[in-house]
Amino acid sequence: xxxxxxxxxxxxxxxxxxxxxxxxxxxxxxxxxxxxxxxxxxxxxxxxxxxxxxxxxxxxxxxxxxxxxxxxxxxxxxxxxxxxxxxxxxxxxxxxxxxxxxxxxxxxxxxxxxxxxxxxxxxxxxxxxxxxxxxxxxxxxxxxxxxxxxxxxxxxxxxxxxxxxxxxxxxxxxxxxxxxxxxxxx
Numbered sequence: 001x002x003x004x005x006x007x008x009x010x011x012x013x014x015x016x017x018x019x020x021x022x023x024x025x026x027x028x029x030x031x032x033x034x035x036x037x038x039x040x041x042x043x044x045x046x047x048x049x050x051x052x053x054x055x056x057x058x059x060x061x062x063x064x065x066x067x068x069x070x071x072x073x074x075x076x077x078x079x080x081x082x083x084x085x086x087x088x089x090x091x092x093x094x095x096x097x098x099x100x101x102x103x104x105x106x107x108x109x110x111x112x113x114x115x116x117x118x119x120x121x122x123x124x125x126x127x128x129x130x131x132x133x134x135x136x137x138x139x140x141x142x143x144x145x146x147x148x149x150x151x152x153x154x155x156x157x158x159x160x161x162x163x164x165x166x167x168x169x170x171x172x173x174x175x176x177x178x179x180x181x182x183x184x185x186x
Contacts, residue, residue, distance in 0.1 A: 024091055024092075024093050024126070024128040024135065025045070025077075025091060027135075027169075027174045027175050028045075028077075028078065028091055028126070028174075028175060029045060030173070030174045031173040031174045031175045031176070031177070032044065032045070032078070032080075034172050034173040034174070035082075035173065035178065040082070040178065041080060041081065041082035041083075041087070041178060042080045042081050042082075043078055043079065043080030043081075043082065043087060044078065044079070044080055045077060045078055046075070046076065046077060046078065046079060052067075053067040054067035075088075075108070075109060075112040076088050076089060076090040076109055076112055076113065076123075077089065077090050077091045078090075078091065082122075082178055082181060083185060085121065085122050085181075085185065086116065086119075086121035086122065087121065087122045087123075087181070088112070088113065088116045088121060088122070088123050089113075089123065089124045089125060089126055090105060090109050090113070090125045090126070091125070091126045091127075091128075092104050092105060092125060092126070092127050092128070093127070093128045093130050094127065094128070094129055094130065095130050095131055096129070096131075096154070097129070097131055097132060097157070098156060098157050099152075099154035099155060099156045099157060100127050100129075100154055100155045100157075100160070101153065101154045102147070102152075102153055102154055102155065103153065105125060110140075110143070110144070110147070113125075113140040113143070114140060114144065116140070117140045117141060122139075122181060122184070123139070123140035124137050124138060124139045124140055124143075125137075125138050125140075125143060126138075126167065126175075126177065127160065127164075129157065129160075132157075134166060135166070135167045135169070135175060136160045136164035136165065136166055136167065137164055137165045137167055137177050137180050138155075138160060138163060138164040138165075139164075139184075142163040142164065143155075145163075146159060146163075165180045165183075167180065
């Protein structure tokens with residue numbers, strides 16, 4: 001596209017209806033920013049714990065990490081507080097039309113969410129079926145129930161349809177998952 005002043009702009013990163021499902025993390029970050037700015041909840045994405053081994057210092061403002069490694073496995077993606085309750089969750093995407101592979105969520109993440117649940121916190125996973133453009137919230141107790149009672153290596157879509165809650169997309173907030181939490185708290 002050419003603007004009147006002669007500047008050419010290419011719009012490669014336009015978010016279209018067709019690729020909305022590829023941005024679950026961004027949708028959640030936008031949602032959490034809305035919650036924070038509206039004084040609804042304080043929920044943040046956790047940083048991945050790394051140790052920096054090598055940095056290139058061209059100048060103080062242009063430091064670039066050249067080499068790093070993970071310190072310990074990260075727990076889950078997001079945590080915070082809502083209406084006095086601790087919330088902790090993992091967000092995942094799958095391109096499968098029929099199931100969510102359990103290999104997408106690590107054992108230490110499941111164990112972490114179990115501990116949250118045992119301490120009366122609210123733990124869950126949010127799973128987006130990208131090709132179906134459907135996003136579900138599955139509470140940790142239902143995830144554990146599935147794992148304990150099945151030998152499958154994936155959770156079928158039908159289990160999400162039966163046990164999980166669909167998160168409807170909107171403008172602001174983008175993915176209002178706290179509406180589901182409200183139903184559980186009340």
